Amino acid sequence: MPARLQVKPDDCSPLGQLILQYLEEQCISMNRLAELSGIPQPRLRGACFKGTCPTPETLRKLARIIGKHHLELYTLAYEGRIEKIPEDANNDSLDLLMRELFEVAREAGLVAPKKRPSKAKIRKALMELGFHAEDEDCA
Template identity: 75%
Template sequence: MPAKLQVKPDDCSPLGQFVLQYLEEQGISMNRLADLSGVPQPRLRGACFKGTCPTPETLRKLARVMGKRHLELYTLAYQGRIDHLPQDAADSSLDLLMQDLLETAQELGLKAPKVRPSRAKICRALLELGFWEEKDEGVKQTKL
């Protein structure tokens, strides 16, 4: 049985909560997950807290061990941050998001579609990634 965690769920980002749940389900310690993933334990622990920015490499290593796609962990790690961009945010913010999507597609061996996906398909994909509709002056509503 793993040692009691010193990281509390209330202190964690959605990624951190997912990691804690994984540790509990697998019955392993954070040290063991760090060993399996090749992520130093202090970096893994730090990636779990609210307000942290784990590197894409950390997310890729964790995803491999946890049996997830790194984009799923990326979505958890950065959940809620895209909606905080100002309306006049530099195009570079969106460029970075697109770059990560394209890099992930390349890692998975996926090729770009020959025909542009319909708006409905794009909407479904965005919802699966964790995007949500904002209503009533910024109050979060249930996910679409």
């Protein structure tokens, strides 16, 4: 059983909360996760807290170990720094959409493409999902 954590969930960013959840689920210590990921323990611990800026390399190393895509970790790490959607907007925020996309991809056994798709392919996929031009009537 891992040692009692000194990092409290209330002090953590969404990324930090995910890290704490992973430690608990795997019954490993922060030191062990740091060792497995190749991230110095102080840097890993620091990445847990609100207001911190983990490097892309830290996120990539961590993602490999915990089985998530590094862009998913990036959205968690920088969630507080992304401009907030107005309160009168519905739940179609970019953050929620990105999480849903990664969750569906993971459940389907899909991995992110190695090369960015063209804008035409992205547009076609979005239209197949029900997106439409603002001036078009909703059906």
